[in-house]
Amino acid sequence: MRILVPFDAREPNTRLSSIFSPEQRRKLAELLLEDVLGAVHSAGHQPVVLATDRIDCEHPVEVDDRPLTAAVNAWLDANARPVGITMADLGLVTAGSIERLLEADGDVVIAPGLGGGTNALCVRHPGFRVDYHRGSYRKHRRAARDQGISVTTLDSFRLAVDIDEPADLVEVMLHGQGEAAEWLESEGFELDTSDGRCTVRQNES
Amino acid sequence: MRILVPFDAREPNTRLSSIFSPEQRRKLAELLLEDVLGAVHSAGHQPVVLATDRIDCEHPVEVDDRPLTAAVNAWLDANARPVGITMADLGLVTAGSIERLLEADGDVVIAPGLGGGTNALCVRHPGFRVDYHRGSYRKHRRAARDQGISVTTLDSFRLAVDIDEPADLVEVMLHGQGEAAEWLESEGFELDTSDGRCTVRQNES
Numbered sequence: 001m002r003i004l005v006p007f008d009a010r011e012p013n014t015r016l017s018s019i020f021s022p023e024q025r026r027k028l029a030e031l032l033l034e035d036v037l038g039a040v041h042s043a044g045h046q047p048v049v050l051a052t053d054r055i056d057c058e059h060p061v062e063v064d065d066r067p068l069t070a071a072v073n074a075w076l077d078a079n080a081r082p083v084g085i086t087m088a089d090l091g092l093v094t095a096g097s098i099e100r101l102l103e104a105d106g107d108v109v110i111a112p113g114l115g116g117g118t119n120a121l122c123v124r125h126p127g128f129r130v131d132y133h134r135g136s137y138r139k140h141r142r143a144a145r146d147q148g149i150s151v152t153t154l155d156s157f158r159l160a161v162d163i164d165e166p167a168d169l170v171e172v173m174l175h176g177q178g179e180a181a182e183w184l185e186s187e188g189f190e191l192d193t194s195d196g197r198c199t200v201r202q203n204e205s
Numbered sequence: 206m207r208i209l210v211p212f213d214a215r216e217p218n219t220r221l222s223s224i225f226s227p228e229q230r231r232k233l234a235e236l237l238l239e240d241v242l243g244a245v246h247s248a249g250h251q252p253v254v255l256a257t258d259r260i261d262c263e264h265p266v267e268v269d270d271r272p273l274t275a276a277v278n279a280w281l282d283a284n285a286r287p288v289g290i291t292m293a294d295l296g297l298v299t300a301g302s303i304e305r306l307l308e309a310d311g312d313v314v315i316a317p318g319l320g321g322g323t324n325a326l327c328v329r330h331p332g333f334r335v336d337y338h339r340g341s342y343r344k345h346r347r348a349a350r351d352q353g354i355s356v357t358t359l360d361s362f363r364l365a366v367d368i369d370e371p372a373d374l375v376e377v378m379l380h381g382q383g384e385a386a387e388w389l390e391s392e393g394f395e396l397d398t399s400d401g402r403c404t405v406r407q408n409e410s
Contacts, residue, residue, distance in 0.1 A: 115402025135398035157365040193340035197320025
């Protein structure tokens with residue numbers, strides 16, 4: 001199956017700017033993208049990057065500089081079902097979690113993200129369109145219901161964690177199996193387990 | 206299978222004190238416990254509450270006022286395998302997620318919690334003991350490896366979200382299927398989708 005992976009090539013991960021330089025944020029975004037593409041490929045599917053600008057990538061890249069929702073819906077207009085759509089910053093993704101997404105029943109399968117987002121979709125119904133941002137999980141469920149499209153919610157932790165905020169880096173360091181996790185370690189980040197939920201800190205040495 | 210549900214009957218949910226009164230925190234803790242017990246029961250298993258003090262409950266309650274790790278390990282010493290252990294504050298739990306936990310292969314199955322914790326376990330090996338707090342997911346994996354005990358990590362969003370912090374309430378309101386979700390609505394909480402990840406706010410009216 002073709003799996004669309006939208007990618008913001010310009011200003012990724014702004015909510016991590018308290019921790020990373022702009023250069024580090026770009027590097028992290030690239031590694032997260034590579035990890036997602038690698039997981040899709042390992043699961044036996046064909047990743048297609050939908051980027052806001054040209055990028056260097058060994059997988060097919062289509063460029064559309066419109067906002068996320070408009071770009072994805074234009075791609076859905078032009079392509080046959082079934083397709084998958086997954087965010088580019090799922091730092092815990094594995095081939096197995098992609099397989100679970102694509103094997104679940106339903107006209108549409110949604111893997112929710114923390115905080116009410118939609119991190120990944122399997123879309124089998126031609127009438128379904130996306131509407132990202134501002135609580136998209138609920139919006140997608142309601143829109144599908146209004147059209148009589150069946151929706152399955154996938155119970156996946158690996159697909160629920162997108163890398164937006166400092167706390168998300170903890171999950172990458174604990175559960176990530178790709179290059180982003182290795183890079184965080186190489187940059188000197190380590191887990192701080194001193195209180196409640198773990199946090200990350202950067203080693204000063 | 207018997208599923209142990211440790212419950213802090215004295216001072217639950219202290220990290221939610223910016224939002225709730227002590228009375229509300231106790232009420233929320235009770236409803237979350239009821240939701241967990243209900244999910245275990247619906248999945249066809251036998252919940253056993255391990256409480257720090259006597260509580261009113263329709264399911265069996267054993268009282269042990271020692272800290273969590275000591276109390277759970279004493280219970281493991283005294284009871285046969287296999288058993289499940291699940292935290293009492295998993296506000297997204299369903300019978301289906303309990304079934305997935307208990308059906309996964311492995312001497313020990315771990316459902317990790319956000320921030321490096323261990324939210325639920327299926328323990329089939331008699332040698333495994335728990336060590337909660339301060340990054341217990343890694344500690345449990347390492348301890349098992351050192352003893353030659355096989356570990357499976359369960360990819361479950363529903364079991365990954367324990368209700369510790371205000372952001373977790375968003376997940377209960379979005380995905381919870383029990384009494385805790387209903388109670389939050391009845392108390393006037395609603396989702397704020399104005400920026401990035403949703404948050405909760407309390408209706409002033």
